[in-house]
Amino acid sequence: MNLPRRIAALFRRSSVDREIADELQAHLAMRTEDNIAAGMPPDAAARDARLRFGNPTATRERVEHVDIATGLDSFWRDIRYAIRGYCNAPLFAIVAIITLALGIGANTAIFQLLNEVRLRSLPIQHPEELVDIRIIGGNQGIGVSNSYYSSLTKPVWQEIERSHEPLAGVFAWSAEFQNMQTGANVNDVRAVRSINVSSQFFSTLGLEPIAGRLLDPEDMAAACAGSSAVVSYTWWQSQMGGRAISGAESVVLDRISYRIVGVTPPRFFGLAVGENFDFITPLCIPQNVGREYFDVGVMGRLAPGWNIDRATHWFTAASKGIFEAALPQGYNATVTEQFRNFKLGAYLANSGVSLLRRNYDSSLWILLGITGLVLLIACANLANLMLARASARQREIALRMALGATRTRLLRQLLLESGLLALFGAFLGIALAQVFSRLLIRVLASTDENLALNVHTDWRVLLFTSGIAVLTCTVFGTLPAFRAAKADPIHALKTGDAHAAGHRERYSMQRLMVVLQVAVSMVLLVTALLFVRSFRNLMTVDPGMRENGITVGGFLYPTSTITPEHFEEFKHQLVDEVRSVPGVSNAAIVTMAPLSGGSWGHLINIGSREGNSHFTWVSPTYFATMGIPIVSGRGFNDNDTANSPRVAIVNRAFVDRYFPGENPLGKTIRTQAEPRYPATLFEIVGVIPNTLYSDIHEKRSETMAFVPARQFPSEADGRGTQLVIASSLPSAIISEEIKRNIRAKHPEVRMYFFDVHERVLKSLLKERLLAILSGFFGALAAILVMVGLYGVVSYLVTRRRNELGIRIALGSTRSRIVSLVMGEAGRMLLVGTLIGTAISLAVTRSAGSLLFGLKTWDPATIAFAITALAAVAFSASFLPAFRAARLDPVDALRRD
Template sequence: MAMFRRVAALFRRSHMDREIESELREHMQMRIDDDVAQGMSRKEAERAARLEFGNPTAMRERVSAEDTTLGLDSIVRDVRYALRGFAKSPGFVLVAIATLALGIGANTAVFELLDAVRLRSLPVARPDELAELRIVGGPSFGLTERYYANFTVPMWQEIQRHHDPFAGVFAWQSDGLTLGKNREGRHVSSLEVSGDFFNVLGITPWQGRLIGPQDEASCKAWKAVVSYNFWQSDMGGAPITPETTLAVEGETVRVLGVTPPGFFGMIVGDRFDIAYPMCPGPNPRRDMFMYSVMGRLKPGWDLARASGYLASLSHGLFESTAPTGYSAKQTEHYKSFRLEAVPAGSGISALRERYDASLRLLLAITGLVLLIACANLANLMLARASVRQREIAIRMALGASRGRLVRQMLIESGLLAGIGAGLGVAVAQPLARLLVLSLNTSQYVIQLNVQPDWRVLLFAAGVAALTCVIFGTAPALRSAGADPIAAIRAGERGVVGNRERFSLQRLMVVTQIAVSMVLLVGALLFVRSYRNLVTLNTGVRETGMSIGYFGFERMKIAPENQAAFKRQLIEEIRNAPGVENAAGTTHILMLGGSWTHGVHTDTAEGSSKFTYVSPTFFKTSGIPLLTGRSFTDMDTNNTPYVLIVNQTFIKKFLGRGPAIGVNVRVIPEPDYPARTYEIVGTIPDTKYDDDLRHETPPMAFVPLAQLPPAAERSWVAVMIATSDTAAATNVVRQRIAAKYPEMSMQFEDFQQDLRDNLVGDRMMAMLSGFFGVLAAILVIVGLYGVLSYLLAQRRNEIGIRIALGARRGQVIGLVMRDTAKMLALGVAIGALLAILAGRGASAMLFGLKAWDPLTLGFAVLLLTAVAVGASLLPASRAARLDPAKALRTE
């Protein structure tokens, strides 16, 4: 009960203070009366009592400190005192909180995106038990160790039969479907899943039921489940009944149920609309690597033990599922693969591979911006502490301990940091959404939940605590360590004349300049790198190019007639009004995807990229023919096989010899038999991969009409050259839709697609540039504030110099020399740090080195201009000082 009374007393502290003070007076009076009774005079007795009991304020604090609840109360009183002080300095408080909110908000926004992409678990039951099966030993056969579609149906079936470490396993792949019929259809995201997909993940239906093993076994009738978002947006949230159907790929599909709202699939950053069961058929292909395989570990199994089991299973699995049609060397390589288990609780995402390094670098950049802000705030706190030096000295003279004063100032810093962090978390939400929007492309919209979770809040709290320590500790220790007698003697002017006192402020300005140098160099490097990529001559026509993808699977064209149909379709597109030229191809340069063949010549052996193109391809894409001839309509599967190769192919396989007429032998693969091609033409090197940083690989082009019959597919990509892509695309769409109503079509702007591939570089250029400019602004504010404060402290000195005959230019030179020293030291340190930091980001640059002299020089000029601009105003003000007014205060 006594403790409760004490806690309740916190809310009536003034009453408790009066009680303690009254009790102390009574004790002192009793001691005085005792001493008087023993013969002392009252004056001597009062003096002896004061000496024994000490300072009343200090005694009251010692009494309060004996009670823990009263210690808590002293903190509450310090908070109230700090808030009253803030009310007297609203400008300082607003600047401090706004700076912290922006700094902490930017850091939290970037971390929030990292959290959503890398740290957050899938919205499934017990995600920590999920494991993904990976193939180790690639790349080959279209496999990579990072991509998530590396299993064939026979491999999956073997894993289904041998999955001892797992309570259940499932396979899936991400795909796309056309919703609706014919030309009215639109593209939707889909998942093809095995029967146990939802059962193993522990997903329960929102409505109806989900796909089960019985659905995988029945392939005659299409069945599907839909996501909650699709159900709401496209189906109006209507109840699911046995009669609920959708038109998908021209077929009627029965809808079984709806997944719960939080489930988006297995790919972080993406969402599926429709999920449908696998239907492998009786003789699945052994060379189609298209599925990801995952499982839920049994109790008692961990990833290491599961990987050991899978490794022991690997030899028999790959032996029994080896694809046919490959060379003996390739087949042996396939059989050397092994399986391992890796964590899968956070799902799969290409965003991690593509943007993880960028996001981590952005987090470092925003951290540096926050460091500059903290240095500014520390200088503001030091200046404010100097103004309050007399107040602090009086409190110390009245008995306040140095620890108590340090605590008071740290509480003030903590309050600012806490308020700034709270506002920073609020600011982080729109900033995080802007970050996500900056990663969207014209063809792909990222779907990420960037709502704050416990990790984000913990991160913001940690950043707030760190900022409090950075900008609050030094001013607190400096203020509490001052000599109270000297402070009181200095009067309202504070402690002046001691330049060593300002070394900490100068050090913080040097720190700001150094960090700003790093940020400016980084910003310039990323902006110039992005410019290099945008202006790069790829060797291919980019403007006035539209890409059309035409699918004719529903037209039921026989495989032997597909080559002729493609030629006819391309010719109809070429003859459309507004079209300059058109060409068909199996691969659009620089937009991802490729096909590689092993090749032999008389002098070398290796692999090359292969693309099958129509005769007008090189003219349409603007690639000049250097030697030999182009393809013609006479190049078919009934004539000798021919090739056109690039310069890298010639260097790798032919050396310095002539290329025209050389025979190239292609190693057989499924659907692609062994063939011998004759080189009939050569072209210059062009860019090939969707990452323009990659070197040009060996490239070989084959006539589209010489595509092996087994490799024919019911689609073709057509490059359309035109002066007006929008108008030409509409004309082509209308003409083809009118003649072939069952054909599916999708059009893209080639140049826009290339720009979309640079979205990560664009984001880094924009954001690093923004933070670089922000850093320069903070340097201006910091340098201006410090110089103004230092000159105010040196007011008397400058007045004496002017009174003794110093000219205006000399006074300005005095100030600018101070600036020059800080600038030179900061730039030197910053340049060294920028070079060291740039090495870690060199892989993200194009056409530049981290130590690029032009970039470093330009950054130095920018910072010099910033420093001079920030220094001129306080210097000019000091030079116009009236010495009589300055000396009157002495």
């Protein structure tokens, strides 16, 4: 060994080694000193010390051995050894770590989202005590529901507030968009999110203000007249610059002025996961409160000694009194009775409520499953790599065993090596997951402006990541390690064969891995195809009416001086004005815009028969605007007024349901009475074909009835209307144009617009996301399988080189060699696809509810997946097979 390397070796030695050397050196030195002190000459003194001590190198090694065999140091030593090994084969290490990091990162990212929408508790004190009070089974379509979160009416809330024995604190809340005034004109507004809350909101949740104060009873008492508001931390920071709360600033929300008095804690995002809020204002309950509006949610904190079951029991028992006291007026006996029989229940609300959760929960679980399977395939590839590496290291391992290393010791070393890869992979994966999950949220938020979700890396996420890291490590590391440690050293050393460790056995294990990969990727491909095709089906759905180039415009004029008897006149004037805007081809009044998510229905009587139908009030030009033909009878015209007989146009589904085989024209239908919608008799004057109603996902045609807008019940009429506007110009441009025109004529009219097609695309976001991600992962799985199969088939060809050489020498044709090799791949493919098909059928069943226009058992999809995999197998095994066929028999036989 030359000098520089010696010095380098010295520095590389661990401090423990140096310490041992120092200790022994000190011993020798002290003995020498004593000897000199006793009168020996220095030479003799040193010699004597050495003689007494024995061989210092041997002693040092013995001491080192003691330390290594039992100490932590050996662990460190193994790690260094492993890293050295990886540094020698950097490509292997890089491929392995990147594969793992991507796999673990994808899994962690999905889990982070799942954790955020499903598992995390609200950032309040003792979230486990929080309960949501709802009607068991929902309100069954009675009354008017305005949001997913508001499940009770205000009168019901007032009854609960009066008496709520199981709850220590209880509050009502409703989250809504309000218009914040930003300028003098009614159109100078900005949509903000506010939560209207009752008095015990803050005390029940246990919230403390971070600045200023929260709402007090005085604010609550003045709720309807305008009092005080609390802002969210985000709003405080972004819109108010985090300056001190003086109580002098105020904000106008929906024409009511509020003083800003305080700020909520930074972590508090409200009660709906995935939605933030800007303002919290007192809940206004007017004297003449609408008793049929389900517009508040009620939550409470369980009192000590109460649990969910007992609380539900109590509320169920109390329901009769509560609903009796809160009965809405104007319904017929059946509906009133139904309302009376509602039962309240208490539901755990520790993680809040979330529309996002309802919409994306199952998709996220499916994505987690998909990414998990991709990771499994990647692990199988890694395991094969590890096996190949282990066989390359066979001699090293045999040598170490021959020198006395125990199997446990070797196993530890090998497991540590794979553990190290998993560790690096996991760290990198967590970092990647932050990027992935934020990217996903950005995609979700790009089409859903309500979405506000922050991802956290909490203990659950870390636990999950370490869990899958350990799992992957076990999958790809353990088997190869056991295999390698089982090697017979004598055999390995004697033959010099790099494949001594029972190669047939390992060889079949590699095959097993490939079969597993094929099966799993088959599942992934089938899933991906189902989602992609389902999305395609949705994209190509024919709604039965014009969907492109339709803008919905809302026109509100709460401050205008028009009297109720002139409402209809003004609305029709607006329609005419909008129609005269250049670029607008047609426009019509519609009370419920199509394909926009809302729905409106009435109970009806046809003769003695009872039923229900959607009802929409439209102006005469509606059907022309939407491109819906009148198949029989007539459309509406200007003679259908409040003073003429009530008429209706129904769709085909309505006819099929209520007048099968009859001519519906001239037949009558009667709506049942509802608050502000008196019972009315309509004569059917026209029939239109079936169209979709509110949602592109509708699987069957809804029954629909259309009624002239001029015949809208005056009791229900208000200062606002909604128009569908057809135009060949882009929605944004025509909206601005209309806004400018109308504003010039009626400065008191506030307007909002949205594009129907855009709204439809938004409603397909989940499907698009699933299709894109599952497609991506399916393709990734196919690539991984290709790599794995290529590796195994190449290995097989190398192993059988001798045999193939003999075959060629004995006259086997090239094509037979090719078919021999490819037949091998074909068998693995066959077994894999068979297992894969079985698993796919079992697995995709659970995704049935997410599919549109497809059955989970879809032969075409499965056939396509098998074809794709066959193509993958062919391209992966062709090259090795071709190489095998071109083998030079002389060369092949000489080599072994």
